[in-house]
Amino acid sequence: MLGVALDHVGGDLRLPEAVRVVAGANPPDRAADGWPLTPPLANRFCHLDYTPTVDEWLDGMTTGWGAPPPSRAVATDELRRSASVATVTGFIKTQLNLLHVYPEDAAATSTSWPSRRTWSMLAAALAHVREDDTAATQAITFGLVGEGVGIEYLTWRAAADLPDPAAVVADPSIVAWGERPDRVWAVLSGVVGWAATRGTVEAWRQAWGPLLAAAEHGAPDVAAAAARVLGRARPAKAAAAAAVRTKWAPILVAAGLSEAAAA
Secondary structure: OHHHHHHOEEOOEEOOOOOOOOOOOOOHHHOOOOOOOOHHHHOOOOOOOOOOOHHHHHHHHHHOOOOOOOOOOOOOOHHHHHHHHHHHHHHHHHOHHHOOOOOOOHHHHHOOOOOHHHHHHHHHHHOOOOOOOHHHHHHHHHHHHOHHHHHHHHHHHHHHOOOOHHHHHHOHHHOOOOOOHHHHHHHHHHHHHHHHHHOOHHHHHHHHHHHHHHHHOOOHHHHHHHHHHHHHOOOOOOOOOHHHHHHHHHHHHHOOOHHHHHO
């Protein structure tokens, strides 16, 4: 099943990329000849525990189980994706030890636990969840990185209350740059992600505005770290504005952008 879930290959059959792999099973102790999932396979799924209520069973019996519930997912775009990534990277920036936590309990390795893979999956999944859908947000978070770490992430996310990256690019003054460094990092991470996702020279140049504002208003170290990331996302033939070249010349050189700095 690892080959099916990871590579979309089963025997001689290769599944189309559009196919989504969904698995269902009883707990190992309630299944005939059941066994726990191996850690590599478990870490590639979002684990959702589900026990139907009496009312759900009655409804299913009445309707013949033929009416699936409507999807609560929403369409995503580059803004939602960059904002979602910012909350994950911002949290990990403050909790580096939670990037990869292999469970000490052998039984827990067959469920959800935090890894580079599941954090990436979480950022991608949350981009499809409405901001007010707290139940879905919690279920997906717990299902990918586990309940304990998930609670820490959701608590930090709620307290951070990150603004829309596009709004920050349009007006950097809406952010109090001298506040918590972890929030500033998350905001700038969202801006960098916004620029990288758009992939245009104009977006890349615009993204330097919030970084300059952060550097000039109390967060030079955080801005410098974000500048290195933004520098690596430079589109071909893009050159930073004069103010950026003056402020960030050493960083542009360190990022291999000395040619752009001299342009």
